[in-house]
Amino acid sequence: MLILKVLFRSAFRNKLRTSLTILGITIAILAFGLLRTLISAWYAGVEASSATRLVTRNSVSIVFPLPHFYKNKIQQVNGVKTVSYGTWFGGVYGDEKNFFANFAVEPRSFLELYPEFIIPPDGKEAFLKDQKGCVIGKKLAAKFGWKIGDIITLKGTIFLGNWDFVVRAIYLGRDKDTDESQFFFHWDYLNEIVKKSLSGWADQVGYYIIGVARPELAGDVAVAIDQIFKNSLAETLTETEKAFQQGFIAMSGAIVTAIQIVSFVVIFIIMAVVANTMAMTTRERIGEYAILKTLGFGGGHITALIFGESLVITIMGCLLGVVLTFPATKILSHELGTYFPVFNIGRETLLLNLVAALTIAFVSAIIPTRRAIKIRIADGLRRIG
Amino acid sequence: MAIPIAYNFRNLWTRRLTTILTVSGMALVVFVFASILMLAGGLQKTLVETGSYDNLVFLRKGSSSEVVSGVTRQQASILETFPEIAMGPRGQKLLSKEVVVLIALTKKGSDKPSNVVLRGIDENSLLLRSQVRLVEGRLPRMGSTEVIAGMSIVQKFKDIGVDETLCCGMRDWRIVGVFDAGNTGFNSEIWGDADQFMQAFRRNGYSSVIFKLQDSSEFQNVKSRIESDPRLTVEAKRETRYYADQSEIMAKFLRILGISLTIIFSIGAIIGAMITMYSAVANRTAEIGTLRALGFKRRDILIAFLLESLFLGFLGGLVGLFFASFMQLITISTMNFQTFSELAFSFSLNFNIITMGMVFALVMGLVGGVLPAIRASRMIIVDALRAV
Numbered sequence: 001m002l003i004l005k006v007l008f009r010s011a012f013r014n015k016l017r018t019s020l021t022i023l024g025i026t027i028a029i030l031a032f033g034l035l036r037t038l039i040s041a042w043y044a045g046v047e048a049s050s051a052t053r054l055v056t057r058n059s060v061s062i063v064f065p066l067p068h069f070y071k072n073k074i075q076q077v078n079g080v081k082t083v084s085y086g087t088w089f090g091g092v093y094g095d096e097k098n099f100f101a102n103f104a105v106e107p108r109s110f111l112e113l114y115p116e117f118i119i120p121p122d123g124k125e126a127f128l129k130d131q132k133g134c135v136i137g138k139k140l141a142a143k144f145g146w147k148i149g150d151i152i153t154l155k156g157t158i159f160l161g162n163w164d165f166v167v168r169a170i171y172l173g174r175d176k177d178t179d180e181s182q183f184f185f186h187w188d189y190l191n192e193i194v195k196k197s198l199s200g201w202a203d204q205v206g207y208y209i210i211g212v213a214r215p216e217l218a219g220d221v222a223v224a225i226d227q228i229f230k231n232s233l234a235e236t237l238t239e240t241e242k243a244f245q246q247g248f249i250a251m252s253g254a255i256v257t258a259i260q261i262v263s264f265v266v267i268f269i270i271m272a273v274v275a276n277t278m279a280m281t282t283r284e285r286i287g288e289y290a291i292l293k294t295l296g297f298g299g300g301h302i303t304a305l306i307f308g309e310s311l312v313i314t315i316m317g318c319l320l321g322v323v324l325t326f327p328a329t330k331i332l333s334h335e336l337g338t339y340f341p342v343f344n345i346g347r348e349t350l351l352l353n354l355v356a357a358l359t360i361a362f363v364s365a366i367i368p369t370r371r372a373i374k375i376r377i378a379d380g381l382r383r384i385g
Numbered sequence: 386m387a388i389p390i391a392y393n394f395r396n397l398w399t400r401r402l403t404t405i406l407t408v409s410g411m412a413l414v415v416f417v418f419a420s421i422l423m424l425a426g427g428l429q430k431t432l433v434e435t436g437s438y439d440n441l442v443f444l445r446k447g448s449s450s451e452v453v454s455g456v457t458r459q460q461a462s463i464l465e466t467f468p469e470i471a472m473g474p475r476g477q478k479l480l481s482k483e484v485v486v487l488i489a490l491t492k493k494g495s496d497k498p499s500n501v502v503l504r505g506i507d508e509n510s511l512l513l514r515s516q517v518r519l520v521e522g523r524l525p526r527m528g529s530t531e532v533i534a535g536m537s538i539v540q541k542f543k544d545i546g547v548d549e550t551l552c553c554g555m556r557d558w559r560i561v562g563v564f565d566a567g568n569t570g571f572n573s574e575i576w577g578d579a580d581q582f583m584q585a586f587r588r589n590g591y592s593s594v595i596f597k598l599q600d601s602s603e604f605q606n607v608k609s610r611i612e613s614d615p616r617l618t619v620e621a622k623r624e625t626r627y628y629a630d631q632s633e634i635m636a637k638f639l640r641i642l643g644i645s646l647t648i649i650f651s652i653g654a655i656i657g658a659m660i661t662m663y664s665a666v667a668n669r670t671a672e673i674g675t676l677r678a679l680g681f682k683r684r685d686i687l688i689a690f691l692l693e694s695l696f697l698g699f700l701g702g703l704v705g706l707f708f709a710s711f712m713q714l715i716t717i718s719t720m721n722f723q724t725f726s727e728l729a730f731s732f733s734l735n736f737n738i739i740t741m742g743m744v745f746a747l748v749m750g751l752v753g754g755v756l757p758a759i760r761a762s763r764m765i766i767v768d769a770l771r772a773v
Contacts, residue, residue, distance in 0.1 A: 020660050060553045063491070064586070142653075231555070251497070251500065258424075266649070272410035
């Protein structure tokens with residue numbers, strides 16, 4: 001207990017400097033936490049993917065469609081339980097800035113394959129019955145103030161024109177990382193209109209989602225599906241939902257890497273600041289260390305004192321930073337909600353925060369400690385200021 | 386009389402460790418600041434240089450990029466009759482009808498597929514894009530399944546090079562040449578015969594029509610003609626404008642990220658400078674007293690300490706910019722959210738960024754030094770002298 005008191009007293013001997021240092025660490029830990037949270041938001045889609053779902057797309061690239069009749073062929077593959085399909089609609093509400101993901105899906109199989117979207121039974125019934133109906137996420141509904149029964153008009157960017165939808169249900173996410181800002185409607189509605197105007201896109205779907213009976217079957221099923229359509233007009237590429245999502249992240253991988261690097265740079269910056277503070281305190285107190293040595297305390301004691309003081313300062317900054325991360329994340333998720341629908345502070349992030357703080361404490365105490373230990377008693381006592 | 390600057394320099398030298406730590410903290414901040422500006426600048430430079438001011442791009446109304454656009458053959462031939470089109474060397478109209486599709490290719494390093502633009506061109510396309518130079522092999526013959534690939538694609542993707550083949554659309558496309566389009570988006574594309582692509586990918590219309598204006602000022606005429614013709618459901622944009630629009634979201638994202646990071650980091654660095662300067666003042670109380678006793682004014686002392694901290698900032702800026710300049714050697718290839726396809730761009734340093742980085746470093750030094758310098762200048766002579 002006494003040693004703790006000594007550490008606190010010496011840490012706060014120069015109140016201004018220590019408070020400034022703590023403030024610096026707080027900001028660094030806050031920035032570090034936010035950046036890690038941003039990266040995990042990037043990976044939210046991967047985390048939320050299920051091991052029993054496969055995604056089949058056109059092997060040329062995702063922008064090419066697949067014929068609708070593939071559904072029956074896929075259904076016949078051994079191990080396939082449910083087949084659903086959908087098309088990226090790419091509609092915008094009012095302005096392009098109000099971006100949210102919207103898909104035309106086959107409703108019955110879609111709801112079956114995605115148990116993480118929780119919809120009350122009557123809402124489900126209403127959605128299935130109404131071909132112009134749509135299901136929207138809770139966050140999306142809150143963002144635009146949409147209620148059940150509202151009519152929403154989206155402007156198509158791929159499928160031109162104004163499209164009206166009626167909100168029939170609002171879904172809740174079962175898990176923390178379920179995206180609650182999506183918009184789903186009937187593929188049949190899209191197809192009927194497309195048939196009349198854009199005949200090239202009629203009876204075409206963007207992708208198939210396949211539910212397999214057991215996760216172990218996924219690999220074999222994927223190979224079997226691609227085998228059926230080999231050498232056809234639209235060859236397929238089937239992969240697990242996880243791999244599919246990771247593919248998207250890999251495309252913007254350079255940016256994720258940049259953020260990752262930057263999040264470590266901030267730790268280096270703050271390390272320089274703390275090391276500086278520690279260098280100053282020890283320099284000021286070199287005479288005192290000489291006295292401690294004269295009294296018979298060894299190098300170990302002095303090391304413990306300096307490391308302890310560095311720890312006291314960084315841990316306080318770290319705690320403050322962690323506490324502030326929560327409200328800051330809230331603000332960030334509000335600002336960037338359009339790009340990243342899921343924003344959670346992971347336990348891993350908090351742990352990394354602590355590791356970062358401890359690293360800062362130790363690294364910045366090394367050089368000053370060496371100095372304090374190496375100085376000879378007579379030299380230390382002779383030095384003033 | 387002012388206090389000699391040498392006094393400040395020698396003081397910084399005496400406290401080397403502290404000086405180095407403060408300067409490196411600031412240098413890192415300037416480095417990050419400059420790098421992000423360089424990245425956003427590089428992106429913009431790439432997309433602006435991709436377009437030519439006199440070229441007009443025609444897309445389907447409401448489409449934001451060529452990937453989702455569609456121009457029918459009929460519309461393309463109506464556009465071909467416009468009198469504003471410039472003439473080429475052989476007396477032909479400088480107009481090209483192009484088709485753009487995305488294909489997935491495997492990236493080097495990560496082994497993950499990424500979307501690449503496959504652009505179907507006709508014989509006028511190269512005349513319209515003077516930036517494009519062939520560096521290896523030859524041009525594709527029209528009417529064949531030969532293609533040429535951009536430099537960035539060759540460097541960043543697997544199995545792309547002269548005499549390699551791409552396989553998609555149930556055909557084999559032979560790469561017969563490599564082109565370099567400098568710092569432009571075309572460098573991340575693969576080009577081949579438009580008619581071949583349309584057949585292979587079953588497109589019955591073009592993606593876009595591009596032509597060069599005879600006279601730059603005739604843009605308005607073209608625009609109003611299109612608007613009054615009900616057959617033309619297309620939109621005209623200057624090529625420069627079109628490519629600038631495509632970088633909008635990405636550039637905005639980089640800017641938001643950059644600015645928020647820099648603000649956070651600079652607070653850290655300012656605190657670092659402040660700690661250094663406060664301790665410099667505290668350690669030198671007696672010296673300050675002596676200086677005052679010798680007749681130096683309060684203002685001289687204020688200036689001396691401010692200079693010292695500005696010098697710290699200057700050093701930080703210098704070191705940071707020095708390292709940032711090496712970032713120019715790096716090219717980043719990533720997905721542009723708006724076009725959904727690969728785009729390579731590099732960090733580009735310009736005089737503007739150097740100035741901004743330096744000003745930023747000096748401001749950090751100044752802000753960090755102001756309070757300590759004021760404290761130093763306010764000391765009372767007697768107390769300060771007694772402090773030893």
